[in-house]
Amino acid sequence: MASCVKDSISDNHFELTIEVPFPSQREVSIALQSLSPDREPGTGGTIKTLSTSVSALCVKWNAVEARSLRVSVGSFLDHLALVMETIDAFGQPALQCK
């Protein structure tokens, strides 16, 4: 997973952007829709925005506290890895039946 990380600190504000490349547009769209529905827990003041480019998933965080940013990024990466494993394990039959 190649990622581009930008970490800027201004006015006690943290920002992080990562870009996750996928083999195809279809897989990016699946990952986006699987990972988008759930809101961030309200307390931390962390905002996570998901979007897609051609065949990459882009995630941007804006956070007030470094700690809550770290928690959010950590759990997001866990979720992303699970979605990717699921695509690897169960994606093939769908392609065959299409």
Place this chain on the structure above:
Amino acid sequence: MTVVIGFEGSANKIGIGIVRDGEVLSNPRRTYITPPGQGFLPRETAKHHRGVILTVLREALDEAGLKPADIDCVAYTKGPGMGAPLLTVALVARTVAQLWGKPLVGVNHCIGHIEMGRLITGANNPTVLYVSGGNTQVIAYSERRYRIFGETIDIAVGNCLDRFARVIKISNDPSPGYNIEQMAKKGKQYIELPYTVKGMDVSFSGILSYIEEMAHKMLSSGQCTAEDLCFSLQETLFSMLVEITERAMAHCGSQEVLIVGGVGCNLRLQEMMGVMCEERGAHLFATDERFCIDNGAMIAQAGWEMFRMGQVTELSDSWITQRYRTDEVEVTWRD
């Protein structure tokens, strides 16, 4: 024919089941078992589910002898339950629904228990006692809702049993409740405990505090055995449950009781409920651990009912929720 796959993982069990028109084709499950004296925490439970979910999914398909193309709908537990485990399971359900091009249905966990109980036992319109580690409710159907007639005002009955098991270090394998049930059979002496029925509701936290406080003193002084405590706790808790169930039956004029949820496979509870039913000329329905304890097929079955009525959950609405009351769901599949 309608084939639905159901994903369940709201607590320490992860299960995936496939149901085809009332027939359970497969229903594999794994349980996260903690050492004696320890409960299961959201983070560790989610990690457990994550580690086995794809294996369980493969098993569910293989045992049913189905290919993803044979499935019509993907059902998953939307809530209530622990957030992290719910989310882990929902992520996989969302992903396979998209991979296979199938609609998604978000199911209320409690409704899953009720519909599975009705399917397995054939109970038509029962008063339902739903008892598990996270929930204690007496439910009856009326006007398109499963209405809650009585419930716990603090902790669930299963939570009371589980936490008592931790206090005296009873094993969590296969489950603390099962081990308490076996020990209770050897209990000889009834120790009086608080009995807290408040109208149609029950309260268990005071009983737990009381027994936590006195257990070690009584055990170390030899006044009673651990078996006596298990016996006394079960008798007290289950009497309370039978009392509120009977009151709900009298209210509704119901002649059927259905016990669902993990505590529902306790044979002593079933026996006590059976005595009450016999006295009223009513009928008791209960299931064994395969379907009482959280499983995937129950989510598939409730999903099957919903899907047949044309209900689907859009991906954008497929968020999970830790709180989701039984009576929030409109029951479109019953008259």
